Amino acid sequence: xxxxxxxxxxxxxxxxxPAASLIPETLRVSARWVEAxxxxxxxxxxxxxxxxxxxIRGEARLVRLGRNGCEVILQRSRGGFIAEASxxxxxxxCDAIASEPTTLLLFPIAAFHAALxxxxxxxxxxxxxxxxxxxxxxxxCERLCLHSATERIIHFIESEGSxxxxxxxxxxxxxxxxxxxxxxxxxxxxxxxxxxxxxxxxGNHLAIKP
Amino acid sequence: xxxxxxxxxxxxxxxxxPAASLIPETLRVSARWVEAxxxxxxxxxxxxxxxxxxxIRGEARLVRLGRNGCEVILQRSRGGFIAEASxxxxxxxCDAIASEPTTLLLFPIAAFHAALxxxxxxxxxxxxxxxxxxxxxxxxCERLCLHSATERIIHFIESEGSxxxxxxxxxxxxxxxxxxxxxxxxxxxxxxxxxxxxxxxxGNHLAIKP
DNA sequence: CGTACTTTTGAATCGCATCAAATCTGGTGG
DNA sequence: CCACCAGATTTGATGCGATTCAAAAGTACG
Numbered sequence: 017x018x019x020x021x022x023x024x025x026x027x028x029x030x031x032x033x034p035a036a037s038l039i040p041e042t043l044r045v046s047a048r049w050v051e052a053x054x055x056x057x058x059x060x061x062x063x064x065x066x067x068x069x070x071x072i073r074g075e076a077r078l079v080r081l082g083r084n085g086c087e088v089i090l091q092r093s094r095g096g097f098i099a100e101a102s103x104x105x106x107x108x109x110c111d112a113i114a115s116e117p118t119t120l121l122l123f124p125i126a127a128f129h130a131a132l133x134x135x136x137x138x139x140x141x142x143x144x145x146x147x148x149x150x151x152x153x154x155x156x157c158e159r160l161c162l163h164s165a166t167e168r169i170i171h172f173i174e175s176e177g178s179x180x181x182x183x184x185x186x187x188x189x190x191x192x193x194x195x196x197x198x199x200x201x202x203x204x205x206x207x208x209x210x211x212x213x214x215x216x217x218x219g220n221h222l223a224i225k226p
Numbered sequence: 227x228x229x230x231x232x233x234x235x236x237x238x239x240x241x242x243x244p245a246a247s248l249i250p251e252t253l254r255v256s257a258r259w260v261e262a263x264x265x266x267x268x269x270x271x272x273x274x275x276x277x278x279x280x281x282i283r284g285e286a287r288l289v290r291l292g293r294n295g296c297e298v299i300l301q302r303s304r305g306g307f308i309a310e311a312s313x314x315x316x317x318x319x320c321d322a323i324a325s326e327p328t329t330l331l332l333f334p335i336a337a338f339h340a341a342l343x344x345x346x347x348x349x350x351x352x353x354x355x356x357x358x359x360x361x362x363x364x365x366x367c368e369r370l371c372l373h374s375a376t377e378r379i380i381h382f383i384e385s386e387g388s389x390x391x392x393x394x395x396x397x398x399x400x401x402x403x404x405x406x407x408x409x410x411x412x413x414x415x416x417x418x419x420x421x422x423x424x425x426x427x428x429g430n431h432l433a434i435k436p
Numbered sequence: 437c438g439t440a441c442t443t444t445t446g447a448a449t450c451g452c453a454t455c456a457a458a459t460c461t462g463g464t465g466g
Numbered sequence: 467c468c469a470c471c472a473g474a475t476t477t478g479a480t481g482c483g484a485t486t487c488a489a490a491a492g493t494a495c496g
Binding site: 163 | 483484485486
């Protein structure tokens with residue numbers, strides 16, 4: 017039988033994907049390799065949880081549709097696990113979509129649980145992963161509680177970037193969604209901040225001026 | 227030496243505190259018992275992480291002060307762990323305050339880590355705890371991305387309550403902070419929803435009308 | 437070259453934040 | 467028991483800023 021190890025260059029992946037670096041051999045061989053098209057649904061709300069998803073290339077996002085049909089992003093992952101919190105759930109609480117052509121690894125839940133029990137270093141990494149996700153989400157809640165577009169932008173650059181400098185890894189339109197703003201509001205706020213001399217913009221490179 | 231077991235009626239606590247139910251004996255005896263006054267700081271941003279905090283009675287909250295001096299709530303815990311995500315951090319990323327007279331258990335970090343390694347059932351409970359926290363935070367981000375006060379209120383009742391009915395366990399003023407609104411906006415939205423016949427309010431009992 | 441998408445700008449509207457102040461509440465101490 | 471105080475609740479008036487709807491210009495890709 018052909019396994020993931022035949023398809024995948026693990027050493028290269030590990031170099032590129034910190035999250036994958038400590039996946040034990042026993043778990044690797046049980047993984048499934050999946051290529052998803054843009055806009056392809058990975059799972060739907062209510063589906064039974066059968067796999068843990070690791071995004072290798074591209075982007076996957078967790079979304080929920082409000083009653084107005086408006087999409088809300090719960091998680092966005094480029095190179096990392098997605099829906100980690102569903103590891104102990106029976107069914108999914110949201111939908112997962114590939115934003116673009118995306119490569120994923122699917123680990124069967126049972127094997128994943130077994131690896132978490134047996135391999136100490138893997139377990140520690142996993143717990144750290146969960147803690148990081150919590151801190152990231154707390155930062156996002158903090159940001160969304162700010163009332164003005166400008167404040168949210170600054171908060172984002174300061175918490176996601178380093179030293180007031182940040183290189184965006186997404187379009188501004190999707191950034192606007194992360195910030196809980198319309199894209200128009202984001203464009204205007206950015207322009208205002210530029211002309212006020214509070215921000216420097218060069219392509220995807222943003223720098224806060226003191 | 228006097229231990230926590232002398233002060234604390236564990237069976238009673240366990241009945242009242244699901245989160246405490248699986249704390250192993252070895253960890254229990256190392257716990258410290260703390261009574262905090264209202265507004266007392268439990269730890270400050272930058273403090274080294276020495277303990278894991280479990281709220282027994284009262285309420286503790288994690289906050290961060292924005293540049294405008296406005297307080298943002300990152301976590302609020304009544305009867306459960308607080309700052310779980312700091313278990314693997316060296317220092318705290320936010321302040322912790324007791325909202326009211328509060329009783330806490332403090333578990334030394336080292337003992338906590340040891341218990342996580344040694345006691346399978348405790349470890350599983352802990353991982354579940356982290357996953358639940360992630361899902362709760364995702365729901366909150368989803369809520370904060372809604373643009374109107376009314377939508378946030380409905381979302382909160384539907385996700386935190388059951389079947390469109392919810393009993394508030396906090397003042398409306400602090401609820402407003404959770405919703406990312408001013409208290410005035412919350413009061414007005416509630417009144418509007420009542421007069422529109424979309425919501426029924428009796429003290430802390432809220433019910434969405436279909 | 438056409439299609440899909442992002443980026444940008446404009447105008448009108450609405451809702452929330454803000455400031456101010458009155459009332460109500462529970463709890464404390466005299 | 468009452469006076470008092472801190473905090474929560476409620477109402478009002480005002481202005482700003484984000485949403486919304488609309489549309490044009492730019493950009494990537496097959």
